Amino acid sequence: MDTSDGIICRLLYAWSLLLVTTPAALEAQSITRRFAFHVRYQNVTRLCSTKVVPTVNGQVPGPTMYMREGDRVLVKVNNELHDKNITIHWHGLKQVRTGWADGPGYVTQCPMKPGTSYTYNFTVSGQRGTLWWHGHNNWMRYTVYGAIVILPKKGDRYPFPKPYAQIPLVLGEWWKASMDAVLQQLRQTGGGPNISDAYTINGQPGDLYPCSATERIVIPVKSGKTYMLRIAGATMNGEMFLSVAGHKLTVVEVDASYTKPVEMDYVLITPGQSMNVLLKADQPVGTYYLAVRPYIAPNINLDNTTATAVIAYEGSNHAATPAFPTLPAINDSVSANALSRKMRSLASEAFPARVPLQIDRHLFFTLGLAIRPCANCTLGGRLSGVFNNISLELPKTALLQAHYFRKPNVFVTNFPDNPTSAFNYTGRPPNNTMAKSGTRLSFLPFNSSVQLVLQSTAMVAPENHPIHLHGTNFFVVGMGLGNYNASSDPSSFNLLDPPERNTIGVPMGGWVALRLQANNPGVWFMHCHLEFHTSVGLATAFVVEDGPNPEDKLIPPPSDLPPC
């Protein structure tokens, strides 16, 4: 056996330890699960060089959290960085009445200062599947992220044959330079960030990059068995096509919500999205690449490299070069939208799709990039993100505290329900690309039913924006190219079995129509999950008022909530 074989065998062994279907600790039902997160600096080596990065418990990605539907979760986060604030978001968890535990900095909490800690306290209500957690201030999610596995309640079955094993796969992105330097450059120029140097799968770039061969991720499989890949999109700015050589991928769940099975040759996973995909090991014994590479809209400067992991059949020759999959072309917008178009929620008796049919509030938000004045920027202005021509300015205190304690002069609730000036959104944009800024939120009475149409614009640099909503899921009832037509498009809405999600890609040059029931009181962030875009203001928030009954009200803030 040569050296590389030895390493691969050790990796196979390490991986087989991770292939736990049901950790013993998960046998009990609806218990309190405690997690301890130590956010600390650690030297990490990737692409032949070592740098110090913030980590959780010394790992990139951080620990996979296993929990069960119905559990109470307590995560004590200790900020052991000497010079940086941190907040952590439990991405896609609904946080029913527990907005204090949601995590976006200056939205639901002030950040934890160095040397302080905060215990996130929430329950897992009506969700099972794959989600993830990440830092939610100042690009901290770059290295502070990990998977969340929510198993069904004990005794509940999957609505598909139980897979032989489950494999969390978290997609990430890596810069050789320090993130502080990348951010400093971004602020100084006013333009886009330097592109990353690699994408990663469970923290490793794979064979197509230098110095990765000994650390590549190997996924051992047995012929004839079916595996559940629990994939989480933790990349920063790359929307990733993912494919496995020779194998079909059957999507059975997105954003912790079951779907009708859809068989695909590839999937697209944007930052913020997650999915469970079944992979049957039905090919000849051998090794096969699982590869991820981004979808990039024309004229966008983005890392276009390819990360790989290796699917290795039992009995295969690990030294052989794995077969390589076919990925859609980097600029293939049709393929980028294809999965979203095919997605249907399971909508079974056990897992119904409760789509709002009567709408109390119709919202129409345009979104895209624009320019804000910046005298100091070397480019003379700053690229900014906008909903309805407004770029969000985060306050110095948290929006949720301001709302709960009725603190004045922090935000206003006059976010426009419609664009103030209409134009041909997907056609030639207005010559004036300047935007407004402000802390303007949208107010929703308790339990109002909302239809939100998100219309992308061709301003500055059109692309696909993955829009993420906190606090509640939405149903994706429609999507299309061109300008949304309020009189003709609703007739094609799917109100029967639309997919339920927390993050949806608004197609370049197109629109999506979402429906939701605003029955979770609190302040809920909505933003583009491309880290660059959210950091330049492509965000707003909904203020959902308390309902009349005690069980419809936001709980009081915990005593250890970080102060500003």
Ligand SMILES: *[C@@H]1O[C@H](CO)[C@@H](O)[C@H](O)[C@H]1NC(C)=O
């Ligand atoms: C990283 O490695 C350098 C060089 O070995 C060392 O001086 C430094 O203390 C390490 N930092 C951390 C956080 O481990």
Ligand SMILES: *[C@@H]1O[C@H](CO)[C@@H](O)[C@H](O)[C@H]1NC(C)=O
């Ligand atoms: C978590 O929140 C629940 C409900 O508000 C409360 O009863 C419990 O005491 C909290 N636990 C901790 C450790 O703060």
Ligand SMILES: *[C@@H]1O[C@H](CO)[C@@H](O)[C@H](O)[C@H]1NC(C)=O
């Ligand atoms: C960003 O990229 C430019 C051009 O390649 C390079 O000169 C600069 O050093 C990079 N900055 C950082 C922080 O990596």
Ligand SMILES: *[C@@H]1O[C@H](CO)[C@@H](O)[C@H](O)[C@H]1NC(C)=O
């Ligand atoms: C990837 O980007 C590099 C520049 O960063 C460019 O030279 C190359 O043509 C691109 N490849 C593809 C397939 O777009």
Ligand SMILES: *[C@@H]1O[C@H](CO)[C@@H](O)[C@H](O)[C@H]1NC(C)=O
């Ligand atoms: C994608 O890029 C290729 C090569 O640059 C080009 O030939 C093709 O027309 C582009 N396709 C689309 C859909 O833009």
Ligand SMILES: *[C@@H]1O[C@H](CO)[C@@H](O)[C@H](O)[C@H]1NC(C)=O
């Ligand atoms: C802009 O430059 C001026 C003069 O150099 C400096 O005082 C100011 O702090 C800078 N502002 C920002 C936002 O960087």
Ligand SMILES: *[C@@H]1O[C@H](CO)[C@@H](O)[C@H](O)[C@H]1NC(C)=O
């Ligand atoms: C909007 O612009 C597109 C692209 O230029 C064009 O095809 C379309 O006809 C325009 N729509 C209207 C209503 O002017």
Ligand SMILES: *[C@@H]1O[C@H](CO)[C@@H](O)[C@H](O)[C@H]1NC(C)=O
């Ligand atoms: C916008 O700019 C184009 C060319 O840059 C010019 O032809 C057009 O007249 C301008 N439109 C307006 C309304 O100023």
Ligand SMILES: *[C@@H]1O[C@H](CO)[C@@H](O)[C@H](O)[C@H]1NC(C)=O
């Ligand atoms: C956006 O706001 C800016 C600043 O008020 C204004 O100049 C511009 O015309 C607005 N654009 C649109 C499309 O509303």
Ligand SMILES: *[C@@H]1O[C@H](CO)[C@@H](O)[C@H](O)[C@H]1NC(C)=O
């Ligand atoms: C919210 O509205 C829905 C639809 O009208 C209704 O079925 C439900 O009972 C309401 N929930 C509450 C808590 O008022």
Ligand SMILES: *[C@@H]1O[C@H](CO)[C@@H](O)[C@H](O)[C@H]1NC(C)=O
């Ligand atoms: C919207 O659809 C209606 C009904 O089909 C049609 O009459 C109208 O021309 C469309 N509007 C635009 C701007 O295309």
Ligand SMILES: *[C@@H]1O[C@H](CO)[C@@H](O)[C@H](O)[C@H]1NC(C)=O
């Ligand atoms: C950390 O957060 C505090 C409170 O919001 C703020 O005053 C301080 O400027 C932040 N520090 C850094 C380094 O961002």
Ligand SMILES: [Cu+2]
């Ligand atoms: Cu975006």
